[in-house]
Amino acid sequence: MNLKELSTKLGLSQTTVSRALNGYPEVSEETREKVRRAAEEHNYRPNTRARSLATGRTMAIGHVIPVSTKHEMVNPVFGDFIAGAGEVYSREGYDMVLTLVEDNNEEAAYRQIKSRGSVDGVVVHGPLMDEPRIPLLKKIGLPFVVHGRATNAVDPYSWVDMNNRRAFERATELLLDLGHRRIALINGLERMDFAYRRREGYEAAHHNRGLATDPALMCSHEMTELFAYDTTSSLLSEPNPPTAFLVSSMICALGVRRAIEERGLVMGKDVSVVTHDDVLSYLRNGGDVPIFTATRSSVREAGRKSAEILLQMINDPTRDPETVLFEAELVLGQSTGPALVRA
Amino acid sequence: MNLKELSTKLGLSQTTVSRALNGYPEVSEETREKVRRAAEEHNYRPNTRARSLATGRTMAIGHVIPVSTKHEMVNPVFGDFIAGAGEVYSREGYDMVLTLVEDNNEEAAYRQIKSRGSVDGVVVHGPLMDEPRIPLLKKIGLPFVVHGRATNAVDPYSWVDMNNRRAFERATELLLDLGHRRIALINGLERMDFAYRRREGYEAAHHNRGLATDPALMCSHEMTELFAYDTTSSLLSEPNPPTAFLVSSMICALGVRRAIEERGLVMGKDVSVVTHDDVLSYLRNGGDVPIFTATRSSVREAGRKSAEILLQMINDPTRDPETVLFEAELVLGQSTGPALVRA
DNA sequence: AAATTCATCCAAAGCGGTTTGATTGCGGTA
DNA sequence: TACCGCAATCAAACCGCTTTGGATGAATTT
Numbered sequence: 166m167n168l169k170e171l172s173t174k175l176g177l178s179q180t181t182v183s184r185a186l187n188g189y190p191e192v193s194e195e196t197r198e199k200v201r202r203a204a205e206e207h208n209y210r211p212n213t214r215a216r217s218l219a220t221g222r223t224m225a226i227g228h229v230i231p232v233s234t235k236h237e238m239v240n241p242v243f244g245d246f247i248a249g250a251g252e253v254y255s256r257e258g259y260d261m262v263l264t265l266v267e268d269n270n271e272e273a274a275y276r277q278i279k280s281r282g283s284v285d286g287v288v289v290h291g292p293l294m295d296e297p298r299i300p301l302l303k304k305i306g307l308p309f310v311v312h313g314r315a316t317n318a319v320d321p322y323s324w325v326d327m328n329n330r331r332a333f334e335r336a337t338e339l340l341l342d343l344g345h346r347r348i349a350l351i352n353g354l355e356r357m358d359f360a361y362r363r364r365e366g367y368e369a370a371h372h373n374r375g376l377a378t379d380p381a382l383m384c385s386h387e388m389t390e391l392f393a394y395d396t397t398s399s400l401l402s403e404p405n406p407p408t409a410f411l412v413s414s415m416i417c418a419l420g421v422r423r424a425i426e427e428r429g430l431v432m433g434k435d436v437s438v439v440t441h442d443d444v445l446s447y448l449r450n451g452g453d454v455p456i457f458t459a460t461r462s463s464v465r466e467a468g469r470k471s472a473e474i475l476l477q478m479i480n481d482p483t484r485d486p487e488t489v490l491f492e493a494e495l496v497l498g499q500s501t502g503p504a505l506v507r508a
Numbered sequence: 509m510n511l512k513e514l515s516t517k518l519g520l521s522q523t524t525v526s527r528a529l530n531g532y533p534e535v536s537e538e539t540r541e542k543v544r545r546a547a548e549e550h551n552y553r554p555n556t557r558a559r560s561l562a563t564g565r566t567m568a569i570g571h572v573i574p575v576s577t578k579h580e581m582v583n584p585v586f587g588d589f590i591a592g593a594g595e596v597y598s599r600e601g602y603d604m605v606l607t608l609v610e611d612n613n614e615e616a617a618y619r620q621i622k623s624r625g626s627v628d629g630v631v632v633h634g635p636l637m638d639e640p641r642i643p644l645l646k647k648i649g650l651p652f653v654v655h656g657r658a659t660n661a662v663d664p665y666s667w668v669d670m671n672n673r674r675a676f677e678r679a680t681e682l683l684l685d686l687g688h689r690r691i692a693l694i695n696g697l698e699r700m701d702f703a704y705r706r707r708e709g710y711e712a713a714h715h716n717r718g719l720a721t722d723p724a725l726m727c728s729h730e731m732t733e734l735f736a737y738d739t740t741s742s743l744l745s746e747p748n749p750p751t752a753f754l755v756s757s758m759i760c761a762l763g764v765r766r767a768i769e770e771r772g773l774v775m776g777k778d779v780s781v782v783t784h785d786d787v788l789s790y791l792r793n794g795g796d797v798p799i800f801t802a803t804r805s806s807v808r809e810a811g812r813k814s815a816e817i818l819l820q821m822i823n824d825p826t827r828d829p830e831t832v833l834f835e836a837e838l839v840l841g842q843s844t845g846p847a848l849v850r851a
Numbered sequence: 852a853a854a855t856t857c858a859t860c861c862a863a864a865g866c867g868g869t870t871t872g873a874t875t876g877c878g879g880t881a
Numbered sequence: 882t883a884c885c886g887c888a889a890t891c892a893a894a895c896c897g898c899t900t901t902g903g904a905t906g907a908a909t910t911t
Contacts, residue, residue: 166623167867178891183869193889210623214557214566215867218896223557225605232591237808238789239587248575248582251608260626262568263604265594280509280553282897283603389790416790419762423799426769446581447732447759456766465580510897521861526899536859558897561866625867 166207175203186211213260225260226250226475227284229275231268231291238387240291241416242464245445246312249468250288257476259285272301279305285479288312288471292324292358308482310475312467313358323478323486325471329359332460332493333366333411336439339458339495340409341374344504345437347382349400349407351393351417355385360413363441367411382407393420401428401436408504412440415448418457422500438500441493455498462493509550518546529554556603568603569593569818570627572618574611574634581730582608583634584759585807588788589655592811593631600819602628615644622648628822631655631814635667635701651825653818655810656701666821666829668814672702675803675836676709676754679782682801682838683752684717687847688780690725692743692750694736694760698728703756706784710754725750736763744771744779751847755783758791761800765843781843784836798841805836 172182177196185192185200192200203209217223228247232239247261254261262284266274275298278284286308289298296315299322311324340348350367353360364383371378382400386392393412400407401424412418418440425436432438442450442459450457474487515525520539528535528543535543546552560566571590575582590604597604605627609617618641621627629651632641639658642665654667683691693710696703707726714721725743729735736755743750744767755761761783768779775781785793785802793800817830 181890208619208623210620212867213624213626214561218557218561219869236789239591241584241587241790244582244584244587248608255608261606263606265591265598277553280551281556283556389792391792391795446579447584449732449734452734524860555897562899
């Protein structure tokens with residue numbers, strides 16, 4: 166059923182039917198109601214492609230997901246972010262189109278997206294410190310919002326981020342307060358902006374108290390359970406092992422815990438762990454009492470917020486870039502305790 | 509830059525330029541080359557919407573993701589499935605459009621997808637035993653392939669699945685061979701087809717040896733770490749606790765392990781665990797020696813295969829439905845051992 | 852030399868909507 | 882009565898592409 170069929174069936178012009186359904190005032194309420202009922206009855210829905218060709222709006226948002234070429238890794242955070250954004254999109258009648266791109270030729274991907282004209286805007290995932298995509302998108306004039314930030318970007322742009330630096334600074338302070346002096350940092354890839362900021366926070370907390378950081382305790386890698394396990398294992402078997410771990414994701418924290426417990430050590434007593442918790446739906450941090458002491462910030466909420474901002478920008482292109490900075494909550498769990506005095 | 513502009517710039521008709529770029533033979537190689545170069549130079553890319561309006565093909569595939577209304581849960585397997593499918597789509601020039609739908613009104617979602625005409629076909633995720641979407645899609649004539657199966661479906665349809673029944677039957681046999689007689693089943697929601705089949709396998713292995721199953725040992729729920737932990741904890745504190753656990757996902761297995769180790773028990777010695785492993789990119793089952801004994805089947809591979817089949821169906825609608833059944837590999841890890849003789 | 856064939860190219864008609872710029876009929880005013 | 886304004890409706894243009902059904906001229910055949 167298309168507009169033409171529907172309108173002849175009603176004995177009206179396409180114009181009138183279209184206007185009736187789109188709420189234009191030049192149509193009497195009586196006919197509008199008639200049209201509405203007929204559309205309902207025949208399950209008529211305007212063809213997206215035709216409509217977007219006519220209006221110039223596609224009613225679709227693109228998400229470009231970087232896939233690690235090296236490890237074929239898809240960020241596990243992604244599902245929940247999408248879920249948050251998707252809520253907003255479906256409420257506003259937008260589609261979400263995904264493009265998976267190997268992390269080495271993203272630029273071409275964005276160019277293509279723009280010239281094919283299949284979306285009204287994009288969400289940029291996984292920004293690096295030096296993020297070429299931001300000036301690129303500015304240049305080609307595709308509305309966008311970044312999930313995260315790019316430290317070295319010069320011009321203003323819209324982003325939604327968590328205060329990674331502050332979160333990890335506070336987490337480190339907590340561990341320092343508990344008497345820990347050798348705190349390992351199990352971080353993500355530090356060319357990723359969030360990981361860089363987290364290390365800054367970690368270092369700042371040390372420096373603020375006149376403490377030095379030990380490069381041997383700071384690890385950076387793709388955040389898999391296995392990497393965290395391996396790293397923790399080897400750190401713990403060194404002569405002067407860390408007494409605490411500051412970890413970048415729940416998945417990694419599971420690996421850290423495995424390494425700790427495998428040695429017969431008890432988390433929260435022998436070794437302390439603080440992790441960041443993205444509040445993933447399938448990986449809640451325990452029940453009433455969290456297992457892990459954690460910096461907590463919902464990535465689903467970030468998804469919602471990003472989507473909202475992007476749609477606003479699309480509806481009013483003159484708007485100034487908007488930014489949202491979530492502060493992570495620091496929740497105390499069972500994985501932290503005072504540093505043991507070394508024998 | 510659009511076709512019209514490009515063609516006037518070249519002093520050719522739109523027809524010729526379009527044909528040149530789309531490889532039609534009615535164009536001399538000389539002009540074709542000229543056109544190609546000009547298109548390249550001006551970074552011309554045909555507008556997707558316009559093209560699809562003209563051809564009737566949208567060059568996009570829909571994925572409808574059920575989101576649990578109760579727990580706002582997004583299946584963690586999803587990211588890797590998408591990654592696999594995405595490989596195929598981008599190779600073939602297809603977009604992927606995602607629709608998140610609360611699991612109570614999926615039918616409306618599919619109807620809308622069809623009538624809005626924004627995709628050429630869909631992948632159905634998370635089929636139930638009685639799956640209303642299958643007859644629905646057949647009726648409305650939208651090509652589809654199901655990731656998984658629907659036991660009670662009558663007409664043939666395309667699907668890509670893992671042999672859940674056989675996998676769990678073998679896993680159970682392994683545990684029975686090791687002398688375990690009280691094997692707990694930590695399963696997904698059993699209205700989901702995969703979970704139902706897994707239970708069948710588990711039961712079949714028992715019955716084939718004349719053993720009864722104990723309903724108290726079979727649990728079914730959304731597969732979160734927390735559910736697995738809670739369930740395992742309470743099972744282990746009963747008077748006649750299970751000596752082995754058969755688990756439906758790695759995420760759950762992590763919860764099972766936590767509960768086991770929290771009690772000071774050792775996995776693979778005091779309690780055995782076999783899990784299913786979807787080979788998620790961020791959650792590999794250990795290094796050289798797997799941590800968990802597991803039934804292993806790559807969901808990314810399933811994504812690839814599903815995409816391939818769907819594209820074939822779209823290219824040739826007369827094709828008969830195609831089905832692919834992956835056999836899970838049974839890999840031995842450190843989490844299984846002979847049942848201890850009860851004191 | 853006329854008739855065919857063939858390789859190239861083009862004008863115009865869709866695809867299914869939205870939107871511009873009339874047109875119509877009616878009650879109210881001069 | 883003639884005119885105006887207004888509400889309600891419509892025909893046709895347009896969005897950017899593909900594709901049908903010619904047109905053109907050179908090469909080949911008769």
